[in-house]
Amino acid sequence: MGTYMIRLVASSMFAAALVAASAVAQTTPAFKMSGAATREEILDHTLSAYRGRSARRENPQLLGSVTCGYQGWFTCPGDGSDRGWHHWGKGGDFRPGACTIDLWPDVSELSEAERYPTAFHNADGSPAEVYSSLNATTIDRHFAWMKEHGIDGVFCQRFAGEVRGAHGLYHFNTVLNNCRASANRHGRAWAVMYDLSGLGEGETSVVIEDWKALIGRMRVGRDTKDKAYLHHIGKPLVAVWGIGFNDGRRYTLDECVKLIDFLQNDPEYGGFAVMIGVPSYWREMERDCVNDPRLHDVIQQADIVSPWAVGRFGDLEGAETYANEVTRPDLEWCDDNGIDYLPVVFPGFSWHNMNPKSPSNQIPRRGGKFLWKQFNEAANAGAKMTYVAMFDEVDEATAIFKCTNAPPVGESTFIDYEGLPSDHYLWLVGQGRRLLRGEIPSGDALPPRR
Structure with missing residues (x-):
């Protein structure tokens, strides 16, 4: 999401999951992306590519x-995206x-067909x-990692400014379908x-x-075979990120009110619970937030509020x-206003290759102590759920998926996982x-890994 100023051998079960993912990828209808493709052609392709299997x-x-x-x-070049x-x-x-990346993904477990030199x-x-996010086998692998480590699932990012074009629409529809199929397959x-x-x-x-x-x-959110779609208060859930930031956004709060109302109440397309991503200091409307009381009206309209915490502190x-x-x-x-709250936690931050004036490893991970401290603070404050930024963002080095301790050498500078397992x-x-569920006690020390 966003920017800092706003955002080797598998087990038999894992191997079986990859075989299943490959089968899905192979049965996906052939489609060559081009600027001439119509919106209807792209939608038809991505619709037929989805197989509603649920665990x-x-x-x-x-x-x-x-x-x-x-x-x-x-x-990547050659992945069919034409991007x-x-x-x-x-x-x-x-x-x-x-x-533009500061972490390098660990591709040692990926098959040859998933890797791009x-x-x-x-x-x-x-x-x-x-790797490419368009590869169904790679996405399935990511969801298998989530299952293996007990991570509930993901919010699949959909960038509004990109899906209005043919290439962006094809890209993010493909990712959406890959996530939907793999979430169902792995019970995420x-x-x-x-x-x-x-x-x-x-x-x-x-x-x-x-x-x-x-x-x-x-x-x-409507497909009864899709048992992986996330719900809240008995309704399917959709999130809208980027409301109330003071970084010069041109869409208005009034527009956001209408958008939330549409998602919640439209007789044909509504019926969803809505989570909104807002600035850290929305409550007092200062620092990263617009100074406009109308924002509180927008927040009270939503079902869940989630303040963006990345970069707001560094130790x-x-x-x-x-x-x-x-x-x-x-x-x-x-609690006083009847709204649920989803705090954001993040493992560290670095975007030196994207912004050379910013130091490399700007917010160190400290072997996981930085992230673990945030989990503890959220749990002790009474949070009932948390959002981790992010699963796969190597751009700002907030990724929590497998990254290498032996990144490429040369002109660009990369950070790593400090020698810890990927x-x-x-x-x-x-x-x-x-910790959030009370299954282990809180404490500053990382839990032992057995």
């Missing part, structure tokens, strides 16, 4: 869960000195490889989260039109201060879920 009997609930944001925005090195490189180029090189001289949860960043005044209508297609053509003391000054009073306000943060987020 659940009932839909999962947000309360009591630990979910992650899932960007799914990475593409090149989307979100890997700068200006269409992905090479040493021209990249780059112009970067490992210490032994071999080409460094990355998923839901749609719209990111409004980049929309102009009057352009929240883009979300409304896109949502009509997701409901009308793809039955998102253990700051995490504790944030919990005392923001999380606890926020929870009290929400699944360390997957495991730690799973422990955060146990």
Whole structure:
């Protein structure tokens, strides 16, 4: 989501999951993305690509869960997206000195068909490889990791400014379907989260039109076979991120009111619980937030409020201060106003390759102590659920999926997992879920890993 200023051998069960994912990928109808493709052609393709297989009997609930944001925005030349090195490189180029990522994904478990060689090189001289979010097998692998480590699921990011174009629509519809199929296969949860960043005044209508297609053509949140779709207070859930920030956004609060009302109450496309992503300091309307009392009207209209915490503090003391000054009073306000509250936690932060003036490893992970402190503070404050930013965002180095301790060498500078196992943060987020549910005691020390 967003930017800082706002955002080797598998087990037999895991191998079986990958075989199943490959079967789905192979049965997906052939489709060649091009600028000439119509919106209807793209929707028809992504609709037919979905197979509603479920490992659940009932839909999962947000309360009591630990979910992650899932960007799914990475593409590679030759993956069928026709988008090149989307979100890997700068200006269409992905090479040493021209990249936007600070963490390098661990691709050692990926099959040859899932890996894409780059112009970067490992210490032994071999080409460094990355993955594409359009690969159904790779997405299925990610959901298998979630299941293995006890992570409930993801909010599948849907970037409103991108889905209005043919290439963006094909890309994010493909990711949506891959997430939906894999969430059902592995008994995980998923839901749609719209990111409004980049929309102009009057352009929240883009979300409304896109949502009509997701409901009308793809039955998102309506398909009775989709037992993985996330629910809240008895309703399917949709999130809208980017309301009330003071960073010059041109869409208005009045537009946001109409959008939330549409998602909640439209007779044909509504009936959803709505979560909104807002600035950290929404309650007092200061710092990262617009100074407009109308924002509180918008928040009271929503079912869940989730303040964006990434970059708002950078050490253990700051995490504790944030919990005392923001999380606890926020929870009290929400309790008084009948709104649920979803705090955001994050493992660390770095975006040096995207913004060279920013230092590398700007917010260190401290072996997981930084993230664990936030889980403890949220649980002790009384939070009933948490949102982890993010599952796969290597751009800002907030990813919790498997990343390598041996990134490429050369002109670009990368951070790593400080020598810890590549699944360390997957495991730690799973422990955060146990903490939230009262299954393990709170404490500053990381739980022992057996």
